[in-house]
Amino acid sequence: MERPSVSRLxxxxxxxxxLDLACGSGFYTRLARRLGAARVTGVDISAEMVxxxxxxxxxxxxxxxxxxxxxxxxxxxxxxxxxxxxxxxNYADSxxxxxxxxxxxxxxxxxxxxxxSFNARPDLDLDSADLxxxxxxxxxxxxxxxxxxxRVSVGTVPPFDFxxxxxxxxxxxxxxxxAGFEDFEWTPTELSLDGILEFGTPYWQGYxxxxxxxxxxxxxxxxxx
Numbered sequence: 001m002e003r004p005s006v007s008r009l010x011x012x013x014x015x016x017x018x019l020d021l022a023c024g025s026g027f028y029t030r031l032a033r034r035l036g037a038a039r040v041t042g043v044d045i046s047a048e049m050v051x052x053x054x055x056x057x058x059x060x061x062x063x064x065x066x067x068x069x070x071x072x073x074x075x076x077x078x079x080x081x082x083x084x085x086x087x088x089x090n091y092a093d094s095x096x097x098x099x100x101x102x103x104x105x106x107x108x109x110x111x112x113x114x115x116x117s118f119n120a121r122p123d124l125d126l127d128s129a130d131l132x133x134x135x136x137x138x139x140x141x142x143x144x145x146x147x148x149x150x151r152v153s154v155g156t157v158p159p160f161d162f163x164x165x166x167x168x169x170x171x172x173x174x175x176x177x178x179a180g181f182e183d184f185e186w187t188p189t190e191l192s193l194d195g196i197l198e199f200g201t202p203y204w205q206g207y208x209x210x211x212x213x214x215x216x217x218x219x220x221x222x223x224x225x
Contacts, residue, residue, distance in 0.1 A: 001134070002118070002213065005189040006031070006086060009116050009215045013037040016081040019108050021071040021101075022088035026053030026064065032084065033062045041077060043069040072100040079110040085117045089216070090164035095146055095171050102179035112222040115181060121214040122169040126150065134207050146171050172216060180221050187215040 006028055014036035020029040023042030033040045042064060044050050053066045067077075071088055083105045092098040105115050126140045126148070132155065141149035147167040154160050173184050189211055191204055 001189050001191055001195065001207070004192040005213065005215060006118050007035070008190055009118060009187065009217065010035055010082075010084065013082065017078070018082045018084060019043065019077065019080040021074070021083060021085040021105065022091075023053060023066065024049045026056060026066065028084065028086050029053065029064055029066075030056070030060075030062055032082075033064055037082075040064045041080075042066045043071065043074060043077075045070050071104055072097060074104040074108065076107045078108065079113070080108050081110060081113050083109050083113065083115050085115070085119075087119055087164075089117050089172065090119045090166070092167060092171075092175075093144060093149065093165045095167075095175060098167060098171050098175035099178060102175040102181065105176075106179040106181065106220055109220045111220055113220045115176070115218050115220065117216040118213060119216065120150070120152070120164060120166055121211055122147075122166055122172070124166060124212055125210050126166075128210055131207065131210070131212055134204075134212075136212055138212065176218050181218040182221050183217075183219045185217045187217065189213050189215070 010032060013032055015038050017039045018032045018037040020032060020040065020042045023029045023044045026042050029040055029042040042053055047068045050066045050068050057064055089098065089101060092101055109115065124138065126138055131137060135155045137153045139151040141151055144165060147165055150164050150166055152162055152164050195204065
């Protein structure tokens with residue numbers, strides 16, 4: 001579900017300069033390069049994750065540059081055509097934090113450039129979110145001023161979990177509008193043909209009844225400075 005959805009979100013990157021915020025070990029950073037991006041830079045707050053990404057780059061050179069940085073306070077690294085942020089925005093625990101991330105994205109986008117994000121769906125129903133058969137489970141945490149803190153458990157081997165925040169959709173749109181973005185678009189996740197063939201359509205009904213993930217896209221105003 002995730003990989004085809006992110007691939008569709010990124011689309012044709014041929015010749016574009018791309019900045020990947022919260023790049024982690026660089027999985028989608030490398031995908032952006034393979035989708036035709038001319039130049040790709042990955043940024044993550046974790047020096048350990050950047051170290052992993054750089055080691056993979058040494059083993060499989062794609063010409064990607066990585067650096068350690070906080071997506072909420074990142075200075076301008078250049079005027080990129082696309083800024084992508086997979087799972088970044090769920091770390092914003094307040095409208096102020098969301099505005100900081102939106103501002104950093106704007107500072108790194110040329111006018112008319114595109115911001116792309118993949119994150120937890122703002123209106124995910126946590127009271128009926130039994131999605132463990134699809135690899136995730138969600139537990140409600142403390143209430144926030146404009147949302148809810150959650151714990152996401154991931155059914156990998158070994159399993160792991162992380163803290164995230166479900167902010168109201170308006171928090172996203174207002175923060176990015178204030179930073180000079182427009183043309184907001186929320187896009188549902190997309191099931192791959194492989195997923196249908198392996199498990200069958202009925203298996204996925206529970207997912208689509210309460211999808212946990214969604215894509216968010218907007219464009220920096222062409223008149224922005």
